[in-house]
Amino acid sequence: MTTTENRTDGRGIVSQAMVTIGRVAVSLFIPLAAFGILWAGFIFLRDSNASQGIIALVAIIWGVGGVAMLFWVADWVVNRMPLQITKKLQPFVFVGPALAILAWYLFLPTMRSLYLSFFDAQSKNFVGLANYLFAFTDAKMLESFLNNLMWIILGTGGAVGFGLLIALLADRVKMEKVFKSLIFMPMAISFVGAGVIWRFVYAYKPAGEDQIGLLNAVVTFFGGDPQAWFTLQPWNNIFLIVILVWLQTGYAMVIISAALKGVPSSIIEAGRIDGASEIRIIRSIVIPYIASTLVTVSTTIIIISLKIFDIVFTMTNGNYGTEVIASMQYKQMFRFLHYGRGSAIAIVLVLAVIPVMWYNLRQFGKREGF
Structure with missing residues (x-):
């Protein structure tokens, strides 16, 4: 009886571990797939010789749909994590993109401008204040x-x-x-x-x-x-x-x-x-x-x-x-x-x-x- 229970518990642990590994794999695969789709759309818009109408249509679908897909994927991934982690990460699913945009278009350019302000006209020689x-x-x-x-x-x-x-x-x-x-x-x-x-x-x-x-x-x-x-x-x-x-x-x-x-x-x-x-x-x-x-x-x-x-x-x-x-x-x-x-x-x-x-x-x- 004890041996049977141990075998059952062992199979349950293995099964739960396999489920966890499967969830992690899927959680990694879906963001990578979403990124691949967005990257393919970017390459098409950058290098395509298609008509402007088609490029505009792809840009609208790719832009709006891509952002929606990123939010959905991020929310899906976070919701498959343990509850405590989900509560901490979920707000950043929606705030995160805004913070990333602020960092890329505001914080980093400000830091670069601060750096360049200590150099000469061609940004080669340090001139202090x-x-x-x-x-x-x-x-x-x-x-x-x-x-x-x-x-x-x-x-x-x-x-x-x-x-x-x-x-x-x-x-x-x-x-x-x-x-x-x-x-x-x-x-x-x-x-x-x-x-x-x-x-x-x-x-x-x-x-x-x-x-x-x-x-x-x-x-x-x-x-x-x-x-x-x-x-x-x-x-x-x-x-x-x-x-x-x-x-x-x-x-x-x-x-x-x-x-x-x-x-x-x-x-x-x-x-x-x-x-x-x-x-x-x-x-x-x-x-x-x-x-x-x-x-x-x-x-x-x-x-x-x-x-x-x-x-x-x-x-x-x-x-x-x-x-x-x-x-x-x-x-x-x-x-x-x-x-x-x-x-x-x-x-x-x-x-x-x-x-x-x-x-x-x-x-x-x-x-x-x-």
């Missing part, structure tokens, strides 16, 4: 720092201020959704597209010629002389900042409007009963109540202002005293081919953005955003 010394002493760089500061103050203040004002006013009218949709519409336009549109607003023709620019057309209609708005320093920076305000006011309005909906009406009514005016209610009740939302919106637009590039590049190309940090980085890297200086300026920009991002995420954390 010379590129950073250039970034903080060059006249054009100092100009770009001051201009970015102007973008932060006026751009953020203008967008948040107008967004708050419009949100307060739209909340009191019947056609709220219509007005909000119209004001939010510029958000659908890219920064380059907005620059092209506003070039027609600021367009200049000499006196006596037909003015195709909207602003000069208005000026000459009232008897004034047309102005080359982009050459008027430092006002030309303000004219460019107006475009950012036009684009971001809709975003600020939508977020602030959502926060306003959460202000308890009982508190507002209590203020009115106590005799407070509407301005006093807004200043003492509404704004303190939505302060965290205002901070979040402000920090988001500050980040946009710090890395602003498209508007300046499209409108003035950084001429006439309108350089910003990103435009200087672009010129040093791709126009003057000085990879050391370009990388150093990029690192300076990253260091300037990080504290704002950290503060923004901290505010999200306080509001249980994560």
Whole structure:
């Protein structure tokens, strides 16, 4: 009896071991097969002489289907592991690809830029902190720092201020959704597209010629002389900042409007009963109540202002005293081919953005955003 039981237990152990080995083999085979399929699709897209229609169709099927298959395979493999391991690994099945993309397209390029920032134009000779010394002493760089500061103050203040004002006013009218949709519409336009549109607003023709620019057309209609708005320093920076305000006011309005909906009406009514005016209610009740939302919106637009590039590049190309940090980085890297200086300026920009991002995420954390 004991011998029979031992033989049965032994066969059971062997059988369980065979099942485990089979699961491991299958778990290894399926990811390898999935990778092989994806690699075959990549080779086809890279080397195929097929028509563009077929290549586009394969790219769509291969791209979407390949990503779906990777998620399915990864989830299948993790679910066949012991329960404790599954619980620890399963979140990374879905977060892992995002982390991998961030590492490949953000972290590694940042580290490479940091490395290149200590070398000369051709990335051959080590120059220490010379590129950073250039970034903080060059006249054009100092100009770009001051201009970015102007973008932060006026751009953020203008967008948040107008967004708050419009949100307060739209909340009191019947056609709220219509007005909000119209004001939010510029958000659908890219920064380059907005620059092209506003070039027609600021367009200049000499006196006596037909003015195709909207602003000069208005000026000459009232008897004034047309102005080359982009050459008027430092006002030309303000004219460019107006475009950012036009684009971001809709975003600020939508977020602030959502926060306003959460202000308890009982508190507002209590203020009115106590005799407070509407301005006093807004200043003492509404704004303190939505302060965290205002901070979040402000920090988001500050980040946009710090890395602003498209508007300046499209409108003035950084001429006439309108350089910003990103435009200087672009010129040093791709126009003057000085990879050391370009990388150093990029690192300076990253260091300037990080504290704002950290503060923004901290505010999200306080509001249980994560």
